[in-house]
Amino acid sequence: xxxxxxxxxxxxxxxxxxxxxxxxxxxxxxxxxxxxxxxxxxxxxxxxxxxxxxxxxxxxxxxxxxxxxxxxxxxxxxxxxxxxxxxxxxxxxxxxxxxxxxxxxxxxxxxxxxxxxxxxxxxxxxxxxxxxxxxxxxxxxxxxxxxxxxxxxxxxxxxxxxxxxxxxxxxxxxxxxxxxxxxxxxxxxxxxxxxxxxxxxxxxxxxxxxxxxxxxxxxxxxxxxxxxxxxxxxxxxxxxxxxxxxxxxxxxxxxxxxxxxxxxxxxxxxxxxxxxxxxxxxxxxxxxxxxxxxxxxxxxxxx
Amino acid sequence: xxxxxxxxxxxxxxxxxxxxxxxxxxxxxxxxxxxxxxxxxxxxxxxxxxxxxxxxxxxxxxxxxxxxxxxxxxxxxxxxxxxxxxxxxxxxxxxxxxxxxxxxxxxxxxxxxxxxxxxxxxxxxxxxxxxxxxxxxxxxxxxxxxxxxxxxxxxxxxxxxxxxxxxxxxxxxxxxxxxxxxxxxxxxxxxxxxxxxxxxxxxxxxxxxxxxxxxxxxxxxxxxxxxxxxxxxxxxxxxxxxxxxxxxxxxxxxxxxxxxxx
Amino acid sequence: xxxxxxxxxxxxxxxxxxxxxxxxxxxxxxxxxxxxxxxxxxxxxxxxxxxxxxxxxxxxxxxxxxxxxxxxxxxxxxxxxxxxxxxxxxxxxxxxxxxxxxxxxxxxxxxxxxxxxxxxxxxxxxxxxxxxxxxxxxxxxxxxxxxxxxxxxxxxxxxxxxxxxxxxxxxxxxxxxxxxxxxxxxxxxxxxxxxxxxxxxxxxxxxxxxxxxxxxxxxxxxxxxxxxxxxxxxxxxxxxxxxxxxxxxxxxxxxxxxxxxxxxxxxxxxxxxxxxxxxxxxxxxxxxxxxxxxxxxxxxxxxxxxxxxxxxxxxxxxxxxxxxxxxxxxxxxxxxxxxxxxxxxxxxxxxxxxxxxxxxxxxxxxxxxxxxxxxxxxxxxxxxxxxxxxxxxxxxxxxxxxxxxxxxxxxxxxxxxx
Ligand SMILES: Nc1ncnc2c1ncn2[C@@H]1O[C@H](COP(=O)(O)OP(=O)(O)O)[C@@H](O)[C@H]1O
Ligand SMILES: [Mg+2]
Numbered sequence: 001x002x003x004x005x006x007x008x009x010x011x012x013x014x015x016x017x018x019x020x021x022x023x024x025x026x027x028x029x030x031x032x033x034x035x036x037x038x039x040x041x042x043x044x045x046x047x048x049x050x051x052x053x054x055x056x057x058x059x060x061x062x063x064x065x066x067x068x069x070x071x072x073x074x075x076x077x078x079x080x081x082x083x084x085x086x087x088x089x090x091x092x093x094x095x096x097x098x099x100x101x102x103x104x105x106x107x108x109x110x111x112x113x114x115x116x117x118x119x120x121x122x123x124x125x126x127x128x129x130x131x132x133x134x135x136x137x138x139x140x141x142x143x144x145x146x147x148x149x150x151x152x153x154x155x156x157x158x159x160x161x162x163x164x165x166x167x168x169x170x171x172x173x174x175x176x177x178x179x180x181x182x183x184x185x186x187x188x189x190x191x192x193x194x195x196x197x198x199x200x201x202x203x204x205x206x207x208x209x210x211x212x213x214x215x216x217x218x219x220x221x222x223x224x225x226x227x228x229x230x231x232x233x234x235x236x237x238x239x240x241x242x243x244x245x246x247x248x249x250x251x252x253x254x255x256x257x258x259x260x261x262x263x264x265x266x267x268x269x270x271x272x273x274x275x276x277x278x279x280x281x282x283x284x285x286x287x288x289x290x291x292x293x294x295x296x297x298x299x300x301x302x303x
Numbered sequence: 304x305x306x307x308x309x310x311x312x313x314x315x316x317x318x319x320x321x322x323x324x325x326x327x328x329x330x331x332x333x334x335x336x337x338x339x340x341x342x343x344x345x346x347x348x349x350x351x352x353x354x355x356x357x358x359x360x361x362x363x364x365x366x367x368x369x370x371x372x373x374x375x376x377x378x379x380x381x382x383x384x385x386x387x388x389x390x391x392x393x394x395x396x397x398x399x400x401x402x403x404x405x406x407x408x409x410x411x412x413x414x415x416x417x418x419x420x421x422x423x424x425x426x427x428x429x430x431x432x433x434x435x436x437x438x439x440x441x442x443x444x445x446x447x448x449x450x451x452x453x454x455x456x457x458x459x460x461x462x463x464x465x466x467x468x469x470x471x472x473x474x475x476x477x478x479x480x481x482x483x484x485x486x487x488x489x490x491x492x493x494x495x496x497x498x499x500x501x502x503x504x505x506x507x508x509x510x511x512x513x514x515x516x517x518x519x520x521x522x523x524x525x526x527x528x529x530x531x532x533x534x535x536x537x538x539x540x541x542x543x544x545x546x547x548x549x550x551x552x553x554x555x556x557x558x559x560x561x562x563x564x565x
Numbered sequence: 566x567x568x569x570x571x572x573x574x575x576x577x578x579x580x581x582x583x584x585x586x587x588x589x590x591x592x593x594x595x596x597x598x599x600x601x602x603x604x605x606x607x608x609x610x611x612x613x614x615x616x617x618x619x620x621x622x623x624x625x626x627x628x629x630x631x632x633x634x635x636x637x638x639x640x641x642x643x644x645x646x647x648x649x650x651x652x653x654x655x656x657x658x659x660x661x662x663x664x665x666x667x668x669x670x671x672x673x674x675x676x677x678x679x680x681x682x683x684x685x686x687x688x689x690x691x692x693x694x695x696x697x698x699x700x701x702x703x704x705x706x707x708x709x710x711x712x713x714x715x716x717x718x719x720x721x722x723x724x725x726x727x728x729x730x731x732x733x734x735x736x737x738x739x740x741x742x743x744x745x746x747x748x749x750x751x752x753x754x755x756x757x758x759x760x761x762x763x764x765x766x767x768x769x770x771x772x773x774x775x776x777x778x779x780x781x782x783x784x785x786x787x788x789x790x791x792x793x794x795x796x797x798x799x800x801x802x803x804x805x806x807x808x809x810x811x812x813x814x815x816x817x818x819x820x821x822x823x824x825x826x827x828x829x830x831x832x833x834x835x836x837x838x839x840x841x842x843x844x845x846x847x848x849x850x851x852x853x854x855x856x857x858x859x860x861x862x863x864x865x866x867x868x869x870x871x872x873x874x875x876x877x878x879x880x881x882x883x884x885x886x887x888x889x890x891x892x893x894x895x896x897x898x899x900x901x902x903x904x905x906x907x908x909x910x911x912x913x914x915x916x917x918x919x920x921x922x923x924x925x926x927x928x929x930x931x932x933x934x935x936x937x938x939x940x941x942x943x944x945x946x947x948x949x950x951x952x953x954x955x956x957x958x959x960x961x962x963x964x965x966x967x968x969x970x971x972x973x974x975x976x977x978x979x980x981x982x983x
Binding site for chain 1: 652
């Protein structure tokens with residue numbers, strides 16, 4: 001029984017990370033109908049942004065000991081900043097020129113960006129994992145017989161906070177309204193005086209900020225950062241987005257938790273070595289039987 | 304004996320009823336017009352007849368075979384082909400290649416014969432090219448064979464759509480606004496082509512049309528749709544006098560405008 | 566100028582190329598080149614291949630050959646170009662050392678894989694990111710059925726089928742095609758970008774399975790000590806001999822792929838790529854034709870897998886990671902989708918060049934990149950994929966059609982801009 005509870009806690013932690021990354025896929029897909037293949041790499045670059053910032057400080061100060069929360073916030077903001085800057089560059093250089101190109105073109109371009117970033121970091125780090133500074137206080141709380149570390153609680157809380165913030169941003173702010181309008185119908189939105197280019201950039205920026213923050217948190221959680229760390233979470237988060245219905249914000253959250261839990265339980269039911277296969281199998285099943293996901297809108301073909 | 308029988312067909316899109324209990328019978332080798340204001344459900348009807356959509360309820364019978372819900376390629380094989388309101392050519396293929404694609408069902412080349420090219424295959428492919436050229440000539444596109452479809456003039460593109468649809472060798476041809484955007488002279492030529500389709504090739508034709516002159520000029524029977532319902536049916540003169548039709552068109556002002564505009 | 570034009574034999578040139586040649590002749594430099602005619606390139610190539618190793622570094626030779634091959638493919642029409650190229654490629658390894666022969670082997674192998682993937686991506690317009698799955702299937706099939714004594718998996722030792730390379734080739738062709746169909750059936754209804762991710766997933770699943778399975782694949786220990794192809798009482802074991810095997814396979818694949826493209830089957834693919842719904846309303850069973858493309862691509866990939874397993878004499882799960890799929894995709898796209906000559910060029914650039922530049926150091930003064938070819942190849946591919954899509958989306962040597970498709974997109978964009 002404890003084991004199942006433990007697995008559930010694992011799954012929720014992981015699911016929160018997937019959900020936050022999945023939001024980025026969903027946002028960008030919503031406005032551009034394009035899968036940002038390099039989104040997982042934004043997650044990874046965010047982690048490194050946080051890592052190198054902490055690395056720079058650790059040598060000079062002992063800020064960490066006195067003010068752990070400030071250090072953590074600094075790392076997270078650094079990660080967000082890194083990803084945001086990269087996302088802006090990415091959109092401007094690799095995607096915007098292809099907005100009216102055949103469908104495959106932006107997809108291939110995105111694959112290119114993803115390969116580029118991953119291998120660049122691979123060289124930069126000499127293909128070695130970087131141990132992430134231990135900034136988060138160790139320790140845990142006991143719930144019955146189960147141990148829950150602080151970082152997990154933090155991770156779950158943060159992911160929920162991010163989702164709420166995003167939801168408010170999308171539903172309540174003017175920019176959010178613009179994003180929804182562009183997602184609904186780009187041409188009409190442009191006619192209504194919405195700056196479509198700006199809105200698209202802002203969409204990328206929001207997704208990237210979330211991915212960057214998730215990257216730093218994930219690196220704190222696993223205590224390391226590596227060039228390849230974005231690949232699998234990227235694909236899994238995409239799966240999560242599809243599960244929930246790509247383009248749907250609540251769908252992405254649902255998909256993230258669903259996938260996190262499935263993966264976690266599968267380590268016990270099937271075996272840990274196959275846990276990465278679970279996401280792929282789920283992805284294939286959903287795409288075949290319910291490609292619009294659980295919350296998405298079914299799109300009919302038009303003639 | 305009707306070649307096509309649409310029986311109580313309805314189709315809705317997320318609550319919006321695009322077609323409501325529509326029944327139409329079409330006799331072989333007639334030219335039938337489908338008219339109605341924009342959004343009346345005319346294109347939706349074509350989409351159901353060709354398998355783009357499934358009807359929400361109702362049946363479609365073609366040559367005594369039930370065809371609703373069949374995949375599109377099976378419906379094409381059964382003998383229905385169409386053109387599109389918003390032209391949908393294979394725009395980066397040449398005119399003749401577009402028509403060759405239409406011949407797909409009437410060629411037998413598979414991978415093995417494609418690679419080995421036995422004489423029979425070479426002959427069949429050559430014949431297909433000749434026939435395609437013939438279809439292009441019929442549609443008035445002689446000499447334009449090797450032009451990329453997207454480089455053709457607008458009117459030529461509409462004609463190429465017809466040539467391509469003819470290559471399928473349909474018994475029933477559905478034309479979705481074939482004269483849209485054409486001037487009077489082009490429309491006249493199109494009317495002539497439509498009559499030839501029936502007279503020379505024995506194809507049954509259903510056309511969606513806004514220009515009343517064309518509708519009244521070529522159609523032998525007309526069905527009128529409004530808000531997804533069939534509100535009238537009959538010969539052109541019967542339909543013209545029908546009170547509901549006049550109301551429907553007065554409501555939108557379309558009958559008048561279209562008449563004057565053409 | 567115009568009066569002096571010497572026409573190339575009609576049979577050798579296509580309309581479009583003749584036009585291009587005529588345009589080149591109109592310039593003075595071009596006219597000079599054509600005084601000799603493209604035929605002059607053949608002895609030129611031969612001379613470079615024969616002489617330069619003595620005069621220049623062998624690496625430079627490769628670059629020169631690359632340039633000549635590129636020029637040739639630009640200027641000369643299919644048949645002649647391919648014949649010259651065949652001859653050149655056949656002669657080439659005689660003047661090379663072992664390392665370079667290996668490069669040539671890899672170029673030829675990846676050309677085969679490129680042709681296979683091109684059927685899927687270039688002809689049918691289906692983006693497959695898991696092409697390595699079929700490559701792996703062929704390689705593992707070979708490793709399982711040739712049954713060496715040691716180094717085999719438990720299954721292979723139990724069954725000891727004892728087949729040799731040659732019967733395995735057609736076997737792998739069929740098996741990979743079947744796997745292609747089996748994987749294709751569930752996913753081919755999916756839209757382009759979903760398909761890409763699902764195929765990527767399949768590629769990864771196959772690798773993870775091979776790694777975690779033991780009875781058939783021996784897991785990460787891999788299968789080794791595999792025999793080489795027998796050939797009239799001896800074994801083909803040098804890189805050069807195996808290179809000829811791939812070369813032959815490559816030419817067969819080119820021949821078949823081009824003929825299929827120019828038939829009813831190729832037209833059906835093209836129609837599907839242009840507008841799937843309309844294609845199907847013309848009577849094309851789109852599912853069947855997409856499966857067909859998948860199967861043909863898979864079959865060619867499977868054959869490639871057999872060859873590489875025979876060459877290496879071993880098979881490990883790590884041989885089949887995502888990088889293989891990416892390399893093949895990159896060469897197809899950079900070379901020019903839908904065009905066989907583009908693929909040749911793509912293979913030279915994507916597979917050959919990085920190896921040639923393996924230990925090349927790039928010193929920019931403030932920063933030095935070491936071993937550019939070995940360490941930065943994927944970085945460069947990534948950048949190249951983006952650059953090609955943005956700057957020259959049709960690839961370096963596009964098919965006429967693909968170029969048209971991308972130009973159309975540009976025109977559309979201009980319309981939007983105004
Ligand atoms: N795929 C679809 N999804 C949602 N609504 C649709 C779809 N296709 C058609 N409609 C709606 O059905 C109605 C009828 O459309 P249509 O058949 O195209 O009219 P028309 O008579 O002008 O050809 C319109 O209100 C249209 O918006
Ligand atoms: Mg319509």
